[in-house]
Each structure stands twice: as C-alpha cells, then as structure tokens.
Amino acid sequence: MRFSSLRAGLSPRPIAHYALLLLFVLLVVLGVLAAFVLHDTARLKEQIAQSDQKLARQELDEVIALLTQQAEQAAQALMQWDEARQQLENPVYYGYWRNSRSLAAGVLPETLDAVDLYDLQGRNLAAVTTGESIMPAHIATQNLRPYLMHENGHDHQYFFFRFTRMPPIPS
C-alpha cells in the first residue's frame, strides 16, 4: 500500500534531529532579523548624518549671513566716520590713525582684528607685515569678495567694501 509505505518513510526520528532543525530555523530567523535591524540602523545613521549635515550647513549659512550683516554694518559705520573720510582725503598720518584710532575709538566692533583703507587703485594706504592679521597690501578693486584665511592658529574672515561718498544734502 502506498499509504503504509509513506508512513514507513516518516518513521520517528531521534529528538536531536528535531532540536537541531528548530535551532537551525531559529538561527535563520534571527539572522534575517539581525540583517533587517542592521540595515535599518545603517539607514537611520545615514539619515541622521544627512540631517546633521543639513542643520550644520543651515547654521553655517546663518552665521555667514550674520557675519556679513555685521561686516556691512561696520563698513557703514566706517564710511560715516569723519576720521576715516579724513584719512582718505589726507593719508599723511594714516599709520597713526590705523594703529591708534581705527579700532580703539569705539566706532567699529571689538570683534574686528584689523581694518585698513585702500586707495582707488586698491593699494593699502600704509601696509603692515606684522600683527594679528595682516591685511593685504593690494586688493583687486573689482569683485570685492570676502574670504576666509587660517592664520595664527585660527580663522579670519576678510571683508572688503567699496567706500561710498555721503549723498549731498539738498539745499
């Protein structure tokens, strides 16, 4: 009989076989689960890293915008300062003014390490080669772009602005 031969084929096996089978199945299931968890963790890590990068970039953009705004305000203060305009008109004693007045008079923010004035050809009115940060001796008068420079163990952000004349008062 076919049925009896089948039963004969499914004859009881030792319990150890079943235990091993169960263990194998459990290991496979656990392995699959571990693979899922590992995959999800890696994906999560990547998402967190991306989010951190996005936030950092956003923060950096905000800081740069704030720094630019502060630099623009400082430039405006400088342009409206009688003494700065005096130096552009008559730079004979510019060295004294730059070293003793420009940052000490309370007109410009304390966060500035250096300030310098340039003539229309982009030449520093009296370039110096020592100090906390060295302003360039010459700048291109077109495309006055800010740049970051690592010097003396920390970074300095350099800003350049065109010095505009005060508008005439209508009489």
Place this chain on the structure above:
Amino acid sequence: MNRPHSLLLAALACVLVSLPSFANHGRVVEAKLPSGKIVSADFHGGKSGLPAVLVLHGFLQTHAFPTVASTRDALATAGYTVMAPTLSLGISRRNKSLSCEAVHLHTLDDDAAEVAFWVRWLVRKGHTRIILVGHSFGNLQLLSYMSHAPAPAVKQVVMISLTDVEVKQDAPQRARLAQDLRNRVARGENSLTQVDFGHCKHYVSSPAALLSYLTISRRNILDSLAKSAVPVAVIMGGKDDRMGADWLEKLVSRGFAVRVIPGASHFFDNQYEFDLQEAVLLALPGR
C-alpha cells in the same frame, strides 16, 4: 454747524497750528570751500528787519552742540536770521564732534577763513548787518577772523564763556611749548605730537597746526578785544570751572562789557540755558 463749515474750520486750525513751525523752519546748507572741502551750516531764515546772527560752536564741536543749538533756537524764535556753521577742521562734511585723539591738522587761520566764508555767504544773501556769537573756543576763532579784515557787515560780537587759554598752562609754559614746536617745524619734523591742550588731555596734532593755536595768549585776547572795531559783549557763567580764577577780573578790569550769570557753568546747562538765551537776546540790537 453743518459739515462743510466744520471741515473748513478744522483745516484753518491746522494751518494756524503749523504756522509757528514754518516760521522757525531751519535747514542744513552745504557749500564748497576754495580748498574743495564741503562744509555745512544750520540756517534759519528770519525777519528782514533784524540782523543775521552767526553762532559758532566751541572747540572740536559741531553746530548741534547743546549750548549752541539752544542759543540758535532762541535767536530763530525771536525772528533773527541765524546761521550756525560746523567748522570742517580739515574734514569734508564733518558732522560729529572730533575726538581729541583724532589727527588734527586744522589751524587757527583755517578756522578764521571758514568764518569769513560763512560771513561772505550771508552777505551774498543780502544781509548787511551781521552779529557774531561764539561759544567757548569759538570766540577765539571769531577773534582771529575779526583781526583779519572782517567784513563791514559785521556789526557786533557776543562771546559766551570766552575761553581762558592759560587755565592749564601759564604763559611761560605755553611759550616753551610753542618754541619747541617752532624748532621742530624749522627742522622739518612733521611727526605727530600729543599734548595737553584745551580740554584735551591727549590732543594729537602736527607741530605746525598746533603751533597756530599757541599763538593765542591771554594777553593777545585782551588786546584783540580792546582793538575790536565793533562792540563786544561777553557773557560768562558764575561757576565756570574752565577759567582761571582771575580771568573774569582781567576782562572786567580792561573795561569790557561782561555779564555774569551766577551759578552757570561753562555750558549754561540745566536752568541756566534760559538765562543765557535772555542774556544773548538782551545783548543784541533790534529788541
């Protein structure tokens, strides 16, 4: 009352309320000096029958200095044409008081030339009677102008808190400093010098520029006042601590018309502002 009449009355009331402000309307005028520097002055047009008054600020100040602004406003309200220039002190469009530690390259002659410039400006506008009013060191700049062929249109000078130049350093000390500066100029030394000068503890100037101000002494102030071609009235504060103890006596003993306002400081601040205004108005003709 019907609606059109109410509106008409309201409009009329608005016009009447705004009239005094139109009468006292001031404006800042700008002009170019022969040197190319641009200078400005606060100008108030006044009644045609009254003289024009030029009010000059003190050392390193501007026309916005409170004592000057208050005097200018009182004169404008009284109907005078008032001009309050701001001396350039070598800086185009200077609009703030200049710090003692700034680079001072201006000279007394430059200041006097600017006073002359604004007097000419008033004359060109048709003013034939001009009164000069100075505060503090501004009086010395006016005196310097008066000693260099002043315009015939200038009819009187009123000096408020006439500066005593020898309050910190006496005449021999000033003479020594002047001689030192003269020597430096003669040697061609142009490096900046830092001295105790005027109200400044650290006044920074070139030797030649500083020397120009050291030509002023008590003696030549008194002599210039005595030689003045026009009447000079002096108004002093009774508690002015920027004067030598005997400065007032010296002025009085030389026979100058000095009015002392008891209790007032060099700046006639607080309640003395009104006493000063009254004294200035009393010193002027046309009232």
